[in-house]
Amino acid sequence: MDQEQIQTEAAEVQETHFRRQPQQIRGQQRVAAILDAAEQLFAEIGYQATSTNAIAQRANTSIGSLYQFFPNKKAILQAVVARYHQQYRDLIQNILTDDFFFQSLSDAFDSLISALITLHASHGGIRAFLIGASASSEFATEAQQIHQELFARLDDLLAARVPQLPNAERALTLRILYTTTQTLLELSETVPSHEQSTVLSALKTMLISYLSPIFSPESI
Amino acid sequence: MDQEQIQTEAAEVQETHFRRQPQQIRGQQRVAAILDAAEQLFAEIGYQATSTNAIAQRANTSIGSLYQFFPNKKAILQAVVARYHQQYRDLIQNILTDDFFFQSLSDAFDSLISALITLHASHGGIRAFLIGASASSEFATEAQQIHQELFARLDDLLAARVPQLPNAERALTLRILYTTTQTLLELSETVPSHEQSTVLSALKTMLISYLSPIFSPESI
Amino acid sequence: MDQEQIQTEAAEVQETHFRRQPQQIRGQQRVAAILDAAEQLFAEIGYQATSTNAIAQRANTSIGSLYQFFPNKKAILQAVVARYHQQYRDLIQNILTDDFFFQSLSDAFDSLISALITLHASHGGIRAFLIGASASSEFATEAQQIHQELFARLDDLLAARVPQLPNAERALTLRILYTTTQTLLELSETVPSHEQSTVLSALKTMLISYLSPIFSPESI
């Protein structure tokens, strides 16, 4: 999946989510308020438990206005996710430069981890929600689309660094790295702040111990 | 009131999520059917989306019968979780013997991981559901009670093996181990079966590399 | 309505209320327990709010047994009322002797009032319930049947004492007496005990002042 396709899809998604593209500034602000309110409520009490009336109320607007911008409840969730994904993409793009895996592993993971922490800080609620949702429900697809993109990029980078690794193994390696990182990052955020660095250094230890033999197989 | 009835009442007190403990075999079978149906539905479409009528229908019983045994929908979830927890406890108890951490780490994790895989296989749906639910909702407490017990046991065992480790650090160490294990075990179950062993050995590698310096600090 | 008819009706009512006449002593005790429980519950929370299961439970029996004696919930109410009515009848019969209105009014009302107080004391709950029910519901008929009987007897007695009073006026006079008595008796029972005699003597004052000119019209 190349860069172009991603943009195309993003545009298409937007057209499906919105009933009407807000034309005036006031309308854009209203949409943003609705998305903020929805993101909070989804994170607080879950998608199903969140009523569209509650979203409108917290966004200081009326239910009628809400439905002027979104055709139904699901579209609101999709828009929230899309907005989050966009920020995710933007942030990641700055980290996953072409020389990412050509730095020391320690440096690479330092920059990746701190970028992810930054992102989580601003959208922690919805992220936790999506992780929960991805376990079971219909939104798994939405939630993991961004993961695909991130995967594809990391795959390219890793392929450049360890060209001798077969494709299938490389993909699996990435999923292992990715899953472990997500989980321990999450743990680090629920833990008291003075323990956070312990968790993060454990994460780094694990990642490096796992990747090192792959990067330098002769050393085993 | 004869001896039998007295025992029944005692049981009723202890099982708070039951409205009435079924006293006839017919009733016990029905309760089991209800719990099976509920476990499936919760796993498939989530707690909120599962209607009590749907549970009754899949259990081949009437909504009235369901409510004769359970006072409300939440109690059904609690009973499902309790049943799962009991099996979890039973299985774990056989693994976490007093010499658990005095075996080689490789052996210890081999037995633990295979026990967990067995358990997951029989209740995969509800486990995935609980993991999702624990991220946000009101059921976190229920879901994590069993974790507390497992933690407490592991804590004892680890304290015996590494007495010089301060309590707080030991607790954090366990959470890191625990979280990583859960996540990668889960991953191993979603992955094609021929890749499963790769994931599990990665898990072992990470756990051992993380724990080794703690077990033998002088060797660093 | 003469004495015979009353007994016939009473018997017929019993046959309608009971599904099966309890043959054994155990059965009779069970029926009594059910009626006691029902009477309490009807008085406490009303007829509609009382469930048949709750009656069975408070009577220490099973719902199945309850329905072996009563065909439906309404029959239980009818039986409760019938039992109350019977006691009402028995008590009244001892007071309303042929010379009732040939005593002084003061003596007559003294004995009537104290008899009613005795009855109320034993079935206060159900009486209050019937008064409430009679205001609106389908049970008005049941509840006021006994009133008819009492009326008929008082009518006879008053006709003997004041033969010159037209029938229609006599009936109305009785309703006025009756209503006032019921109400103030009820008030006397809700009032602190040291105020009770004040209420009762007010009642007597009113009744006598109302009846005196009717008894001795020439004195006006």
Add this chain to the structure above:
Amino acid sequence: MDQEQIQTEAAEVQETHFRRQPQQIRGQQRVAAILDAAEQLFAEIGYQATSTNAIAQRANTSIGSLYQFFPNKKAILQAVVARYHQQYRDLIQNILTDDFFFQSLSDAFDSLISALITLHASHGGIRAFLIGASASSEFATEAQQIHQELFARLDDLLAARVPQLPNAERALTLRILYTTTQTLLELSETVPSHEQSTVLSALKTMLISYLSPIFSPESI
């Protein structure tokens, strides 16, 4: 938020049984229709037997609309009662002038009784219902709040007229007057119209005979 909206909010706070104060004329009409329907049904078949769907149906609206204005069934009853109480208050206020007990007793009771009859005529159903309900249930408090107010006013007036009467006795005197009046008024309304005046004059006779010695104790 302009002035109008602020006033609306203030009203909402004060009217606790409304979920939302209707802001459009359409809404106000609908609320009135709902209260009318509810008042009729409560009077006809009682509170418990009245379903919210039946109320909506008779009010020619949907169940959803009903619940947009009232949070639950009890709130509808409370609103019905409140509306009745307000009219009760208004009417009474015109009668209980400062010189009420300084008129002749005959004049005083004439005006009071005719005022009450007027009120009863317009809300007879709900009044009868409240009297029934007050005998047993949870709504006693609601129903008798207005009585407290009426009592307090009458107490003031009576204290002015008979200052030598101790407080406790005066309160009891009022309850006796009040109870008797309510009951016989009710009776007068159930009786054929040509008998109505007989009941009312009996009421007056009783009240006057009871009060006279209290007003002029020396004459005894």
Add this chain to the structure above:
DNA sequence: AATGAATGAGAATTCATTCAT
């Protein structure tokens, strides 16, 4: 565009009554 009233299908829960043991 904005507001909020209107709608009704659907969800949880109760309870009178029947039936199997």
Add this chain to the structure above:
DNA sequence: AATGAATGAATTCTCATTCAT
């Protein structure tokens, strides 16, 4: 006779969505 499990219609209430103003 006794027990208690089984049944399902009926009830209260919610909420996504549409419509009138």
